[in-house]
Amino acid sequence: MxxxxxxxxxxxxxxxxxxxxxxxxxxxxxxxxxxxxxxxxxxxxxxxxxxxxxxxxxxxxxxxxxxxxxxxxxxxxxxxxFFRHSCIFVNAKSGIKEPKDLIGKKIGVPEFQMTAPVWIRGILSDHYGVPVDSVTYHTGGEEEPGRYEKIKLNLPEKIKVTPIPEDRTLAQMLRSGEIDAFHTARKPSTYDGVTVKRLFEDYRPIELDYYRKTKIFPxxxxxxxxxxxxxxxxxxxxxxxxxxxxxxxxxxxxxxxxxxxxxxxxxxxxxxxxxxxxxxxxxxxxxxxxxxxxxxxxxxxxxxxxxxxxxxxxxxxxxxxxxxxxxx
CATH class of the missing domain: 3.40.190.10 (Periplasmic binding protein-like II)
Incomplete structure (x- = not known):
């Protein structure tokens, strides 16, 4: 058969x-x-x-x-x-030293609807007091220009999402300081631990503590x-x-x-x-x-x-x- x-x-x-x-x-x-x-x-x-x-x-x-x-x-x-505390990147000159410093900042994200940033936004809100609507989001290609949301979105007015210029990439803009931080699934090519850093550089114990508290492996x-x-x-x-x-x-x-x-x-x-x-x-x-x-x-x-x-x-x-x- x-x-x-x-x-x-x-x-x-x-x-x-x-x-x-x-x-x-x-x-x-x-x-x-x-x-x-x-x-x-x-x-x-x-x-x-x-x-x-x-x-x-x-x-x-x-x-x-x-x-x-x-x-x-x-x-x-x-x-x-994937635990995602390791996937929040910041420009070292942005003044972001701890999660609450993200409030009011420009945050890059390849697509607003990506799963990794959904978890990151939720974790920042639940555990660090960073409301989802307290930042502006800038979408586009991480390493190649011209990326768009693969699914049409209809978001509440309080959520501010703006596409970046078509000739720019989020990795470039993070390094130059045109955006302050970046939520992503992939480590950007401009990460060097100096100009572009992780918000949580020693992320493993932080992620383990998160798991012990929540029993969540995202x-x-x-x-x-x-x-x-x-x-x-x-x-x-x-x-x-x-x-x-x-x-x-x-x-x-x-x-x-x-x-x-x-x-x-x-x-x-x-x-x-x-x-x-x-x-x-x-x-x-x-x-x-x-x-x-x-x-x-x-x-x-x-x-x-x-x-x-x-x-x-x-x-x-x-x-x-x-x-x-x-x-x-």
Whole structure:
């Protein structure tokens, strides 16, 4: 019996590699895995819906849920998670020494709706007293000029967002002082620790303290299915979820191997032991229930910065079949 052929747009992660190389195959599905950088994958899926299944920005996906009809449905798989205290950069001459110094400043961001800046804005508001509407945001390309929001936004008037000149980049403008700070997912090329610095240079203990207080390991990306593909084949949500979980399980096993390191990280064993001690064995968890509170926090941040006209419920994000899904 022939399998359903589906395209999957996703970066080359260790936790998805078993699907990419075919050693893990979703039940009943023949996957054509298209390995692309996340920016390309997100743009092509959000703008043109080019893939049957795709890694997708959690923020872009949440924005899409306010469309009628809704173009996608997700499964609770999170290929990218990232603590973001390390991703706030400042010009050394801006006078920004602590988070509250950001108030009233010009903040660059590649796209206002990007997931990383949603988390950064929320963390700054919740934990450091920097309201979302206390700064002005300047959007554009980080390293190449001419980047635009991939999704049309309708923000409240109190949120001030202005595109930068088309011939400029945010990395350049941060170095020159035309913007005071930068919220981003990628470290800018102009970061040198002197002219351009991190707000939190010694970020690891700060991020660990944040985790200990909140139990949040911020979710960046999820896996989205074109809704018409899902509606025609409702079984694929569970099949894909099981496959991603199995691929991840194999990676967990590989990273705990001590005879020879399977990743090029000198103190990998130490870091894995620390992650398990602080966050538990399933420190990069998939599934709905064990991520509900983190999703609720993200959706509140998404609503508070004007990206969601109403506060979404976490249950609305995922195929109902996967809300009680179990791992094999």
């Amino acid at each position: 022939s399998k359903l052929k589906l395209t999957l747009g996703c970066w080359n992660y260790d936790r998805t590699r078993a699907i990419q190389d075919g050693s893990v195959q979703p039940d009943g599905i023949d996957i054509n895995y298209l390995d692309m950088p996340v920016e390309e994958t997100f743009f092509r899926m959000a703008r043109y819906r080019e893939f049957d299944v795709s890694e997708m920005s959690l923020s872009s996906y949440s924005v899409s849920l306010h469309r009628d009809p809704k173009p996608f449905i997700a499964i609770p798989v999170f290929p990218s998670r 979710i960046m990306h999820t896996i989205a299915i074109r809704r018409e593909v899902y509606e025609a084949n409702r079984w694929i949500a569970q099949s894909l979820f099981k496959a991603f979980c199995e691929a991840q399980r194999r990676t967990y096993h590989d990273l705990q191997e001590t005879a020879a390191l399977k990743a090029m990280v000198p103190w990998l064993s130490h870091d894995i032991e620390e992650a398990r001690r602080e966050m538990g064995d399933d420190y990069w968890s998939y599934g709905f229930e064990n991520n509900r509170s983190q999703l609720d926090t993200f959706l509140r941040y998404h609503h508070e910065c004007g990206l969601s006209p109403r506060l979404l419920k976490a249950e609305e994000l995922f195929a109902p079949e996967t809300l009680e899904a179990f791992k094999i």
